[in-house]
Amino acid sequence: MPSLGADMTAGTLAKWRVAVGDRISHGDIIAEVETDKGLIEVEVFETGVVEKLLVGEGEKVPVGTVLAEIGAGAATATVPESASVPESASVPATGSASVPVSASESAAGSIISAGSSEVDLDGPMASPAVRRRAHELDVSLRGVQGSGEHGRITLDDLEGFPRGSAAAAIVGGRLRISPYARRLALERGIDIAQVRGTGLSGAIQARDVLSAKPSVQESGKPVSASERMQRAIAAAMTRANDEIPHYYVEQSIDMGNALTWLREANASLNVTERLVSGVLVLRAVARALRKHKKLNATWQGGKPVPSEEVHVGLAVSLRGGGLVAPALRNTDEGSLTDLMARMTDLVSRARSGALRSSELTSATITLTSLGERGVESVTPIIFPPQVAIVGCGATFERPWVVDGQVVPRPVMRVTLGGDHRVSNGHQGARFLSALDRLLQEPEKL
């Protein structure tokens, strides 16, 4: 019985507006109470099912008396086997206010029968205390096996449940996993991105790795390295898509000067020193980044951390279908011949699986070039925690205007994908212009 006035000591329960078994929500009117000030509607602040009405209509009780008990649905226990409850037990909840009820009859009007899934307003049955605790523990109730009546989830059920989800184990872009667990996973060929952590804050511990089976495909064979890589890429790309607000700007670049210069240079170079056009683009991207530091950063702890050095990650597709983007450190420095040699070495090691961990983690931006097959342009997804990506299409002869004349020129479409939390289209466009300018003077690269 609420206190509805400073001097109220008792109130009369004039009328119940709900019946036992009714489902109620925060804010519903549950009763009318007669006070000196008149008839007042009483709201309920819980969500659940009315289990017991403890005070009869017309009864006067002191302030503070318990009027009713609201639970998570145990009312179903009182449904007698022989009750003529219709099979499609989808009696709407709040409508029963108009039906005069006594405690036993109302049980038959209970709207949650064992098999009904229609009135699943809040998911699994759990009291507010349980829901709050689940939220604190970052546990989804849907996965918890309830040990209470009719599968009701209790606090004890939560205490024994693994906390968090695999995704929760990633905090600030880094997977929370103990060094020992990481070592075990490596030794056993278990993909840690698939392991559910049971440690605090979803940290993956040894026991989680030990109980994780190496994923098995339908054929019963263990998952191959390339399949694992595929899944890791999928996870990373999904995350990037979810978390990073991408913007895209594109520019068509006349590659005439670059390709001409390349042909002439290669003609006089030893075959072992021959250059490919990709190295020109790589170098130009790196040099352009020097003046556009906002694109050369990593997202750490909620903010971009610009890098002083430029390490362009080169997207290398692997024959099995995988993709890696190892970094060529300090891509803007050294001679082109050096860069070509380093690039060749990196690609061959990427394809033979001999990359170094620093190469896999130090890229400050990625360059992806699909320009061999005739794809005109690419709209790439940023590799977290980077904040930008450059994608190049194939170089095609196109009609181009030079000095007022239409001439065929080899043209490449370059797309910059940027993280809109860090840079904007204007900055991206300026970067592309810089790239264009650099590629017009290949001898300076």
Next chain:
Amino acid sequence: MTSDEIHATLLRCLTDVAPDIADEEIEDDADLRDELDLDSMDILRWVQGIHKALGVEIPEEDYGKIASFEDAIAYVAARV
């Protein structure tokens, strides 16, 4: 050098570049880039390997002449 020996050498150079290509997969007249998913880096490394193994230099403008395996054999045979 016989045609077979050239074939074998070219094949070896190719598998050096792309270790996961099994011999049987390579059809003689198929376009190497399309058929075997080789990109310009792979082709360049193959050309470098051929140069190292057989002393035959293939300039960039002749890349079109080694588009398929049998074309490559013919090209190299004429210059070895």
Next chain:
Amino acid sequence: MTTYRDAIRTALQTLLRDDPRVFFMGEDVGRYGGPYAVSKGLLEEFGEDRVRDTPLCESTFVGAGIGAALGGMRPIVEVMTVNFSLLALDQVVNNAAVMRHMSGGQFEVPIAVRMATGGGKQIAAQHSHSLENWYAHVPGIKVLAPATVQDAHDMLLAAVEDPDPVFVFEHQMLYGIEGPLDIESVPPSPWRAAIRRVGNDLSLIAYGGSVHKALTAADELEKEGVRAEVIDLRSLRPLDRDTILESVSRTHRAVVIDEAWKTGSLASEISAILAEEAFYELDAPIARVCTLEVPMPYAKHLEEAAIPQVDRIVEAARRSVRGG
């Protein structure tokens, strides 16, 4: 069964009896029988030449002990508590510890120094320090911390036998504990840690007055299905890295209990060793249970709250099992 203090007395008697180079000095050790009753009866047994009451001047009598050691004696110096030893630190750090080095090996300082340490008797801020880590920091000296009756006996013998300065820290709450004492058997090396309880779920690493608390905590944890290993470090300088590393490599979790303040403690040193050498074995962050970072309170309940107790050890262990 003997008490800790009686075990030390037995060791003193053996040393005074068997080696004429040995003499024992300190404040109130003679006529009074020692502030903790360790040397009760020794003056009567061995006389004033062998059992000497010193003036209230730590710097002087520790210095004199160093001098005597340099002169070929085997002095056992009692500094009443580590709190007062601060007055002799210069003698220790700048003379005892470096004499061998600075003389190119010509001089050695075979001095043994015994000190009471720790808190728990409401002797408050100036008299409850645990500064073993300050001594364990210094190359040139050795530091022992007996936690059992047997070690209290054996370690003193080893300290006197050692040609270098050895500091033996006796936790003041241990003097009255009882335990078995076997003076016939060959003692194990004092420089090794001992595994007092075997377990595979986590390693509780402790020394001196904290070892018994760790054992009690292990009993508590056993009820929850957590089998804790308890390591008694015994030697603080040198630290037995091998035992510590072997244990944590097996249990993958470590909780270090140290009655000193956490900052710059031996617990920190052990944590660093584990992080350096057992990184890939760790399944949870290393936990340190130390005295709270306050001057030792006088009020009983506050002192109890400040010093590591069983409940804090158990809680740290539980957290460790949960992954940190």
